[in-house]
Amino acid sequence: MNLELFIPELSLLACAIAVILLDLFIQRKGLLAVVGIAGLVVSAGFTLAMWGGSSQAIFNNMLAVDNFALFFKLLFLGIAALVILASVDYVSKFTRFQGEYYALVLLAALGMMLMAATAELISIYIALELTSISLYVLVGFLKDQKSSEASLKYLLLGAIASAVLLYGMALVFGFTGKTQLGEIAQVIQAMSLSGILSSPGLILGIVLLIAGFGFKIAAVPFQMWVPDVYEGAPTPITAYLSVASKAAGFAIILRVFYSAFGLPQWLSLDWGLIFAVLAVIGMTLGNIAALPQTNIKRMLGYSSIAQAGYLMVGLAAMGASPATDALGRSTILFFLAGYAFANLGAFIAIIAISNKVNSDIINDYSGMGKRAPLLALALTLCLISLIGMPPAAGFMAKFYIFSGAVQHGLLWLVVIAVINSVISAYYYLRVVKVMWLGEPASEEKVLSSGALRIALSISCLGVLLLGVIPGFVMKLAELAAKMFKF
Amino acid sequence: MSFNYLSTIIFLPVAGAILIAFIPGLSDRVIKRIAAIFTLIPLGLALFLFCNFDSSLGAGIIQFEEKLLWIPAINAYYHLGVDGLSLPLIVLTAFLGFMVVLISWKINLRVREYFAWLLLLETSILGVFCSLDLLLFFIFWEIEVIPMYFLISIWGTGRKEYSAIKYVIYTLFGSAMMLAGIISLYFTTGSLSMVEIAQTGIASFTAVIPVVAIFFLLLIGFAVKLPVVPLHTWLPDAHTDAPTAGSVMLAGALIKMGGYGMIRICVSIFPETAKAYAPILLTLAVISVLYGAALTLRQTDLKRLIAYSSVSHMGFVLLGVFALGQVSLTGAALQMVSHGVITGLLFAMAGLVIHNVEERDLKKLGGLARQMPVIAIVFSIAGLGALGLPTTSGFAAEFLVFVGSFSSTVVSGIQVYTILAVLGVVLAAGYILWMLQRTFYGPVLEQYNGVKDANTMEKVYMFAFVALIMLIGIYPAILTDIIKLGISPIVGLLGG
Numbered sequence: 017m018n019l020e021l022f023i024p025e026l027s028l029l030a031c032a033i034a035v036i037l038l039d040l041f042i043q044r045k046g047l048l049a050v051v052g053i054a055g056l057v058v059s060a061g062f063t064l065a066m067w068g069g070s071s072q073a074i075f076n077n078m079l080a081v082d083n084f085a086l087f088f089k090l091l092f093l094g095i096a097a098l099v100i101l102a103s104v105d106y107v108s109k110f111t112r113f114q115g116e117y118y119a120l121v122l123l124a125a126l127g128m129m130l131m132a133a134t135a136e137l138i139s140i141y142i143a144l145e146l147t148s149i150s151l152y153v154l155v156g157f158l159k160d161q162k163s164s165e166a167s168l169k170y171l172l173l174g175a176i177a178s179a180v181l182l183y184g185m186a187l188v189f190g191f192t193g194k195t196q197l198g199e200i201a202q203v204i205q206a207m208s209l210s211g212i213l214s215s216p217g218l219i220l221g222i223v224l225l226i227a228g229f230g231f232k233i234a235a236v237p238f239q240m241w242v243p244d245v246y247e248g249a250p251t252p253i254t255a256y257l258s259v260a261s262k263a264a265g266f267a268i269i270l271r272v273f274y275s276a277f278g279l280p281q282w283l284s285l286d287w288g289l290i291f292a293v294l295a296v297i298g299m300t301l302g303n304i305a306a307l308p309q310t311n312i313k314r315m316l317g318y319s320s321i322a323q324a325g326y327l328m329v330g331l332a333a334m335g336a337s338p339a340t341d342a343l344g345r346s347t348i349l350f351f352l353a354g355y356a357f358a359n360l361g362a363f364i365a366i367i368a369i370s371n372k373v374n375s376d377i378i379n380d381y382s383g384m385g386k387r388a389p390l391l392a393l394a395l396t397l398c399l400i401s402l403i404g405m406p407p408a409a410g411f412m413a414k415f416y417i418f419s420g421a422v423q424h425g426l427l428w429l430v431v432i433a434v435i436n437s438v439i440s441a442y443y444y445l446r447v448v449k450v451m452w453l454g455e456p457a458s459e460e461k462v463l464s465s466g467a468l469r470i471a472l473s474i475s476c477l478g479v480l481l482l483g484v485i486p487g488f489v490m491k492l493a494e495l496a497a498k499m500f501k502f
Numbered sequence: 503m504s505f506n507y508l509s510t511i512i513f514l515p516v517a518g519a520i521l522i523a524f525i526p527g528l529s530d531r532v533i534k535r536i537a538a539i540f541t542l543i544p545l546g547l548a549l550f551l552f553c554n555f556d557s558s559l560g561a562g563i564i565q566f567e568e569k570l571l572w573i574p575a576i577n578a579y580y581h582l583g584v585d586g587l588s589l590p591l592i593v594l595t596a597f598l599g600f601m602v603v604l605i606s607w608k609i610n611l612r613v614r615e616y617f618a619w620l621l622l623l624e625t626s627i628l629g630v631f632c633s634l635d636l637l638l639f640f641i642f643w644e645i646e647v648i649p650m651y652f653l654i655s656i657w658g659t660g661r662k663e664y665s666a667i668k669y670v671i672y673t674l675f676g677s678a679m680m681l682a683g684i685i686s687l688y689f690t691t692g693s694l695s696m697v698e699i700a701q702t703g704i705a706s707f708t709a710v711i712p713v714v715a716i717f718f719l720l721l722i723g724f725a726v727k728l729p730v731v732p733l734h735t736w737l738p739d740a741h742t743d744a745p746t747a748g749s750v751m752l753a754g755a756l757i758k759m760g761g762y763g764m765i766r767i768c769v770s771i772f773p774e775t776a777k778a779y780a781p782i783l784l785t786l787a788v789i790s791v792l793y794g795a796a797l798t799l800r801q802t803d804l805k806r807l808i809a810y811s812s813v814s815h816m817g818f819v820l821l822g823v824f825a826l827g828q829v830s831l832t833g834a835a836l837q838m839v840s841h842g843v844i845t846g847l848l849f850a851m852a853g854l855v856i857h858n859v860e861e862r863d864l865k866k867l868g869g870l871a872r873q874m875p876v877i878a879i880v881f882s883i884a885g886l887g888a889l890g891l892p893t894t895s896g897f898a899a900e901f902l903v904f905v906g907s908f909s910s911t912v913v914s915g916i917q918v919y920t921i922l923a924v925l926g927v928v929l930a931a932g933y934i935l936w937m938l939q940r941t942f943y944g945p946v947l948e949q950y951n952g953v954k955d956a957n958t959m960e961k962v963y964m965f966a967f968v969a970l971i972m973l974i975g976i977y978p979a980i981l982t983d984i985i986k987l988g989i990s991p992i993v994g995l996l997g998g
Contacts, residue, residue, distance in 0.1 A: 124967075142935070345576075385615075400648065403676075408612035408640035415637070419576065422685045427711050430685065441674050445667065452615075453655055453663065490575035496554070 018074045021081045024062040024089060025129055031055025032122035039115020045108065046420015049467075052100050052118045060093040072498070073135070076198050080135045080271075080500070085494035087349060088132035088267045095260040095356055096125035101471035102254040102364045105371060117157060122254065124150035128264040135275065135322040136183045137195040137276075140268060144181070144232070147264060151257060152294035166248025171465050173241045174231065181228025187221030188276075197275040205279050214285070222277060226290060229272075232265030235300040235328060239321045243305075246317030251370065252316070254313055255363030260321045263352045266327060270345060274334065275500060291328045292429055298325030299436040306443045312366055313376045315443060319402060319452035320359070322440060327351055329426070329433050330417045336424035344424070345497035347417040349491055354409030356483045358401035361475030366452045368464035368472065373457075376449055383456025391464060392451045394476050399444040404437045416490065507566050510970040511544045511592070512628045515599065519621035522614055530613040534603070541600040541624060549598035554643050555589055555984060562991030564697060565635065572638070577694060578694050581635040586834055586988030588631045590981050591762055594842045595631060595755040597970070599624035602747035602964045605850050608857070609657070609745075616657060619649040620747060627755045630801040631762060636684045636694040640677070643723075643763075643840050646756065647673050650740075650748065657745040665739035672726055672736040673845025680723025686716045687771070700995065717775040721768050722782075727760030730783075730820055731790045741809035749805065751813050754846035761798045761819045761949050763993065765831060773995040777912060783824040784919040790817030792922065795929035799936075804862045807937055808848045811888060814926050822903040822925050823959040828986075828993045829906030835985045837903055840887070840895035840974060847884040847967040848928055851877060854960060856940065858953045864937065869946035874955040880964045885938050887971050889930045895974035900927060902982070912996055927986040939980065946977065 034055070035048050042048065063086055071082035079085075087320045100121060107114050127147030152174065156167025170375075189195055192203040204212070212218060230238040245255045278284055302322030309315035327348055334344035366376070368391055373380050384392040402407030414437065420432045464472075482489055516539025522533050535669030555565060563585035572580040584592060602620060609616055626649070629642030639690025647670055655666035684694075690709045693700050704713055726733045737757070741749050769776045801807035815837070854864045854877055859870065871878040887894035890901075907920040956964065974981060 194677060322936050348876070403674075405647065406644045409640070411644070415685070416576070417687060418681070419685045422682070422710060425710065427682065427686060427715075430682050431679075432683055435675070438671060438674040441670060442667070445670060449655065449663065449667075453654065467681045487573045490573060494575060 018072065021066065021072060021074050022079070023124060024059045027062060028055055028059040028122060028126050028129070031059070032119045032126065035119045035122065036115055039119075044068060044268050045114040046104060048106050048115050048118045049107075052122055053097050053320065055122065055142075056093045056097045056100070056105060060090055063089045063093065067360070068495075077198065077238040078136045078139050079130070079133045081133065081500070082500055083496040084271070084500055085133040087492060089129045091263055091353060091356060092125050092128045092132070092260055095256070095360065096121055098360050098364070098471050098474060099252050099256045099260075101467045102255065102360075102367055104349035104467040105249060105465050106252055106367060111159050113157070117154070120150045120154050122153070124256070125260070128260055131264045132267040133272075134268070135197045135271065137189060137197075139179075140272070141182060141185065145178065146266070148178070148262065151253070151261060152255045154256070155245055157250050157253065158248075162248035163250070164248075166245045170171065170241055170245045170428070177228050177231030179236065180224050184224025184228055185219045185381060187224065189216050191215050191218040191221065197272060200276040201316070203281065204277065204283070209261060209280075210261065221421035225272065226287065229265055229269045230294070233262050233269070233324045233327070234321050235324050236321065239302070240299070241315045242321055243317040244454075246320075247311055247314045247376070251313065251363060253317075255360050257355045257357050258316065258363070262320065262324060263356065266348060266352060269331065270334070270348060271395050273331070282361065284335045286334050286335075291335060292332035292426065295328035295429065296298070296432055297333055298322065298328060300325075300434060303439045303443075305435050309443070310378055311376050312378050313383070315447075316359070316362060316459045319440065322436065323355055323359075323402070325436070326414065326417060326433055327355075329429055333417075333421040333424050333426060336426060337420075342494060342497040343420045346490070347492040348421040349484070349493035349496055351417045353411035353489055353493070354401070354479070357475050358398045358410055360407065360481065361472060361479060362402065364468060364472045364475060365391050365398065368468045369395075369462060370405045371464070372462040378452075380448055380457065382454030383451050384462070385450070385452040386456045387458075387460065388462035388464070391462060391472070394472050395451065395477055396448050397479055401483065403441045403444050405441075407480065407483045408430050409479045409486070412483055412486040416486075425451070506568050507547055508568055508584065508632045509513075509549050511551075511581075511596065512625055512632055514540050514544050515628070517619040517620040517624040519625070522621070523618040525628040527714065527932040528614065530610065533613050533617055534607060536604045537621060538600070539809065540621060541596070543597040544624075544628070544681045545600045548593045551584065551783060552589060552593050555584070555586075557983065557987060561586075561755055561987045564683075564820040565985075571781075572635075576637070576694070577689070577692070578637045579635045580638060581695060582632045583634050586984045586986060587765060588762070588988070590839045590983060591755075591758055592628060592632045594839050595624065595627045596760070598750060598754040598842065598846050599628075601846065601850070601963050601966065602750050604959060605750060605853065606745075606747045607959055611657060611800060615652070619652050620751075622750055623649040623653070627751070627759065630759050631821065634696050636687065636696060636767075637870065639696070640681060642901070643680075643759065644677055644779070650752070653742045653748040654740060656749070658743040659745075660743045661739070662743045665743040669704070669736050669740040670990050672733070676723040676726030677734070679719045683716050683719030683723065683764055685717065690716065696766060703995075704771055705774065713778075714770060714775055717768060717772045717779070722764040724768065727757055728764070728816050729757065729760070730786050730812065730816075731793050731813065734742065734790070734794070736994065737813060738806055741812065741849070742803060742806040746850060746857070747842070749809075749849040749853070750773070750846045751851055756844040757812065758842055760857075761816070761823065761834065761838050764820075764823050765835065768825070769831075770992050773997075777996065779913070780826060780913045781823045784821060784913065784916070787817050787820035787824065788919050788922045790814065790820060791926035792929070795926045795933065795967055798933045799929065801933075802972060804828065804852050804864055804867070804937070804941065805849070807933065808852055809865070811930065811933065812841070814930065815845070815888070817926065818900060818903050821907055821919065824913070825907035825920070827906050827910030827997050828989060830903060830910050831906070831989045831992065832982055832985050833899060833904075833906045836895075836974075836978065836981055837987065839898035839981060840899040840971075843967060843970050843974070844884055844887040844896055847880070847964070847971070848888060850963070850967070851881040851884060854956060855881070858955075859950055867941045869879040869942070869945045870950060870953070871942040872946045873950050873953050876956045876961060880956075880968060882938055883968055885934045887975070889934045889944045890927050893972065895971050895978070898975055898978035901919030902978075915991045928938065
């Protein structure tokens with residue numbers, strides 16, 4: 017038992033419990049946010065201390081502690097901290113349950129950290145459910161009609177997705193007799209070609225796994241929940257869903273498909289092709305559906321479907337590349353980091369603006385360039401990053417992920433992806449246009465709180481840094497992508 | 503090189519933009535002065551580089567080079583440098599960058615944002631001409647879109663929002679193709695350095711996809727920008743609806759990025775492919791020249807007429823580039839500089855006329871030579887430059903293009919293309935003279951009696967433009983001697 021390798025998770029759990037307990041005694045609920053962020057920082061510190069060490073496994077090879085997991089853990093901790101910062105104002109409007117809100121954000125982060133680390137089917141399922149159940153509750157936190165509807169929809173569809181996933185796991189287990197990813201890989205590699213082909217149940221299991229995980233990352237055709245849930249959920253939770261939950265989904269897909277189904281090569285080519293097709297459908301559908309949207313949260317919902325499409329270009333490249341080549345994987349990690357900053361920044365700006373105008377309708381953002389120039393500038397930067405234009409992180413991310421795809425002969429996919437980026441420019445720029453060109457509805461300035469300003473500055477700084485000097489994070493992503501325990 | 507001249511030139515304007523954007527409480531006058539200072543210094547430095555460019559080092563030498571490892575993971579460098587091809591364009595951009603600040607002196611709507619975007623625009627164009635790394639080149643290429651979008655859609659006229667988004671979508675489409683091309687090129691050669699790839703030769707690598715495909719992916723990006731018919735339809739809208747300074751930057755410097763990219767990347771890196779597909783591109787060049795000129799003839803909007811004439815004149819650039827001869831390429835590069843100055847002046851003058859008279863319909867203008875003599879004279883000089891009158895830079899450039907193309911030995915049948923394209927000059931005489939006549943000559947109209955002529959500041963920048971047009975027209979060797987140094991290694995690759 018190497019319990020010291022589990023300290024980041026344990027400390028975060030302790031922090032979540034502390035938040036719930038403190039909630040009973042503390043009148044100034046703002047302190048809970050401080051405690052939550054402190055817990056995240058401590059946990060991040062422990063995680064950082066393990067970086068660079070050799071890959072290890074704990075609990076009978078159930079959890080891997082490798083650079084890959086650590087990279088994602090840091091990402092989730094950072095995202096959770098920004099989400100809490102962005103929530104302070106939003107949550108202070110609640111009359112009850114503020115403590116529970118912060119605790120659930122922390123527990124969801126814990127679930128995602130486990131998702132990044134698990135290397136065993138059953139613990140994957142448990143980590144996934146820990147995340148999902150926390151998020152189901154958070155989505156319904158506003159308790160108005162839209163929020164409750166969103167929560168119910170998310171719960172029902174999520175439950176179906178979990179069932180599909182579980183069925184897929186059962187099939188994989190049935191044909192391999194193992195639940196540990198490394199052992200599954202050994203069994204599959206030992207099977208002859210005809211052996212695999214004569215067991216269609218195994219292939220079906222793999223496809224069902226893709227479907228189950230596809231729900232988490234909002235891949236088409238499992239995206240139906242996205243617009244409604246994004247619109248109805250409290251905005252900080254929408255940001256959390258769109259960034260962290262998606263990243264966790266990709267973390268788990270990367271580990272499962274690289275570790276368990278990475279070899280033989282023809283198998284990875286097959287699932288690579290599935291991801292390529294899903295990428296094309298996701299990008300195209302997400303972007304086209306985003307065009308007519310009038311609600312900015314819905315629009316970003318569809319945009320996140322499209323972004324998942326770009327990310328799946330990376331998965332397709334990973335499927336097409338030999339297992340020894342880390343480029344395909346590292347591009348996904350880098351893209352997720354860049355996307356996290358840009359999307360969080362966009363949502364934080366939206367929170368700040370809608371605090372004042374009380375609306376998520378794009379046309380109500382009219383004249384924001386005059387009423388809140390810095391907020392509008394920050395939102396513009398984040399949207400430019402989502403389009404994928406320099407000097408923002410989104411450009412480097414796309415350049416990197418597309419170059420991985422071209423290297424493995426997927427130029428056709430890249431051409432479709434870049435054309436999709438052009439389509440997406442239209443709806444992102446519409447928001448920019450309304451903010452800078454529209455007449456302000458009133459002369460009143462839109463002011464934002466300190467917490468929001470800090471969170472927004474961090475996001476924008478991240479977007480610019482990753483866009484202008486991406487070398488450092490690329491290096492980290494590369495190291496992370498190379499270091500798999502299983 | 504101890505002092506990083508190029509970085510200073512590129513980033514001074516953006517430093518000015520940041521100052522303007524983030525220092526609270528600046529008055530409009532101060533903002534304009536800051537903008538002027540932060541564009542004047544780069545102009546001075548660019549002229550300094552021009553004077554200190556060492557021609558004795560021989561052809562193909564990159565000077566004032568700066569090279570830093572930037573993104574190790576993809577072997578990308580922060581690599582700047584100039585040779586004979588890019589230096590004149592850098593001077594041109596720095597010149598126009600300063601001029602547009604003067605041209606914009608009367609702007610009083612959202613001054614802070616306006617000058618911030620204008621300065622950012624200049625940085626991006628300068629960056630394109632200085633970059634020797636493909637990724638860096640692409641980044642500067644893309645940054646330009648956002649300032650231009652704002653300049654057109656906020657300070658423009660007419661259907662400005664439509665024109666602005668059309669411009670963005672066209673440009674992004676082109677650069678999306680270019681990005682795919684750059685990535686393929688990177689994986690074919692393992693390098694992002696333009697110089698290195700051109701020197702090694704694409705033929706010595708196994709391409710990830712057919713070389714022709716990479717060539718055309720890149721070419722589409724440049725062709726949208728130049729523009730080449732049938733990808734030109736963004737240009738009249740954007741030029742017409744942009745504010746005066748935006749039109750000057752667009753026509754003067756921005757579209758030159760297309761021609762520059764063609765020479766620097768398409769021709770230098772893919773000499774064989776360029777040779778093989780030259781007939782197709784020459785056909786497009788002739789179509790651009792003649793079709794553009796024909797469209798120009800039937801315009802009745804002052805700015806739209808000048809805008810369409812750019813399509814025709816950029817056709818000459820395309821002709822010169824894909825005639826692939828030493829003289830024709832030199833001519834194409836000179837034509838880019840010359841067109842930048844001449845059309846910049848035309849747009850500046852058209853802007854002045856429209857601002858002072860508040861009328862842009864050629865049918866309703868007339869007889870203005872009496873009311874605004876200075877503008878009439880300068881407008882006429884620019885017009886004569888555009889139709890290629892000797893002693894103006896337009897003559898020198900077009901003459902070189904035609905002589906060079908006609909005598910080029912690389913492409914067979916080039917003479918036919920050249921003769922057809924020369925007809926464009928005849929048409930140019932038609933539309934330019936018609937425009938001048940409709941605007942300035944004919945009976946004096948009563949209602950324009952009170953209009954103002956140019957003020958002192960306007961006379962200053964007019965003089966600068968005219969002096970430059972005449973200087974290049976009378977002594978073109980001041981540029982061609984330097985351009986040749988950049989062109990001859992490329993011609994060497996072509997083996998012609």
